[in-house]
Amino acid sequence: MVLTIDDMSFGVGQNLTIAGKVKSDCNSFSINIGHGPDSIALHFNPRFKYNKDRKVIVCNSYLGSWGVEQKERDFPFNQDGDFKVEFSFSNDRFLIKLPNGNMIDFPNRSGDDKFKHLHVKGAVKLHTIEFRYTPPQCALTGWGISCTHLLVFLHHYKGKSQVQSASHSTGTLNHITDKMVLTVKDMTFKAGQELSISGKVKSGCEKFSINIGHDADNIALHFNPRFCYNGDTNIIVCNSNQGGWGEEVREHGFPFQHDEAFKVTINFNNEQFYIKLPNGTMMSFPNRHGDDAFNHFDVRGDVKVEGIKMK
Template sequence: MQGKMAQTGHQRTILNPVVPYVGTIFGGLEPGQMVVVHGTVPSDADRFQIDFQCGSSIHPRSDVAFHFNPRFKGSGHIVCNTLQNEKWGWEEKTYHLPFTKGQPFEVIFLVFHHKFQVSSNGKNLLVYKHRIGLEKVDTLGISGKVKINSIGFLSQPTILGSQPTSFAVNSIEGNQGRSEKLLTFSVPYTGCLPSALIPGKTVVIKGEVHKYAKRFAIDLKPHGSKDIALHLNPRIKEKVFVRNTYLCESWGEEERHLLDFPFCPEMYFEILIFCELQQFKVAVNGVHQLEYKHRFKDLNKINEVSVNGDVELHDVRIW
């Protein structure tokens, strides 16, 4: 094993490994884990790669379940692929390159039972569906022109920075009482919050965007009322994140401005809505996105959340 290993709680970290690096992933990979890589791209870099491998053999070459390969020629792109029986499959290309020559980077590989989800420098980057079973992945390889400062393997029950939650939302359809891991909410979903969304409270919505999603919506409102205190409406095709309020049977003025649209098809998300005295703050996958000033002023009446549209809903919580 190249590099120095530190171990704290659920995190295992390899510090300053020499590249090319090949190391065993002790215990393998499991859904809910994150692999976090910090490094720097040299100023003369042409490409580098991070490979989730099934072994470390060179002759014959071990299968590579997930080949993540940023290339800097021209405007740059990322190639993702799988190597089986020493043959490459079809390339999946992403033409957004978040890496810059001469600059440090963070790349996070979030592990699911059916896919990897990759983000870099706080922004969602791509989704790669498994072509080889996750249980076969036992080795991480890094090569090419790149300097690696640390590789972290993080295993924890809540991911992407959301805090443990103290109340499961009681669904009106009767989903309460099951364990969190088995709980699946049907969409459209409406649930009553166990306490009002007053200042200091946070609602978290966890789910996945459908492959061919057009849009979805999250509404916070008073139970039994047509009013909607906060309407969050990501529109995937348009890459627009609409926010609004519905009062007295009328929509207000839409707020649309956002520096970067944080959603894409097939991505897992955690949306955190934090209520402050004057506004809501909204974060997606641990990254702050926007503030929304209260238009519905009677905050202690906000006690219902609904989700509809092109998403699979995993969990809704308040704390």
């Protein structure tokens, strides 16, 4: 598994772009869109060498059982090569834009107009997941840039805000127990890169977190906006976990609102993480691991993630 998103609504009128790099030993990989692992409306499966298939794209659906495969011989993927695939759909069909610009389509056998589950599996590394809104008249006609509005942007920035350190880790559990929204297990985030996360806070959210590290129990940055949790009200708590939680850093500037969109941009070096908040202000947190690359990233809590991009 490379990536799983369980609560990222993808609806008619949106485009989903997934970009990354195929690993040199990849035999096949898949992008699955649906309601869950047992309800897949689109199984998009490029196969370099799998069973008897050689350089073919297989599309299918799993709605209680696998349907009839659709095979596409146009195969613009290369091992150790970059790729970008774009998806759009209506109640009748999915449209898929391949890396070479050619289009293929696959019937929307579920007939649904919204899906919340996205799953990518196989020997690939991802660097971009983004949503764009496409007006209805443009949704199935070539996906011209003039018809789209990009929901994810990246910014370069300088400076940081003043933060307050707490003497102990109040209210931080040994394990984060919030509902998982998104997990990325093989999307390397390196010093000097920027990671942008955009989404929407749900109306009843008490808190959510963005976690960056080596795995779920080895977290270099735990970024945790708290609306109302364990005595904290409208505060951002940052921490790290290396066999146990460290000292909290607290930021009282709180530019998050229930039922409103947000965007957070993060970069880092061996000494510090720098976090650009939705209002444009900066805060920092020490890179206590001292590492220059992390491959685990997750988002938890009552938020909907609408876009992720790395640069």
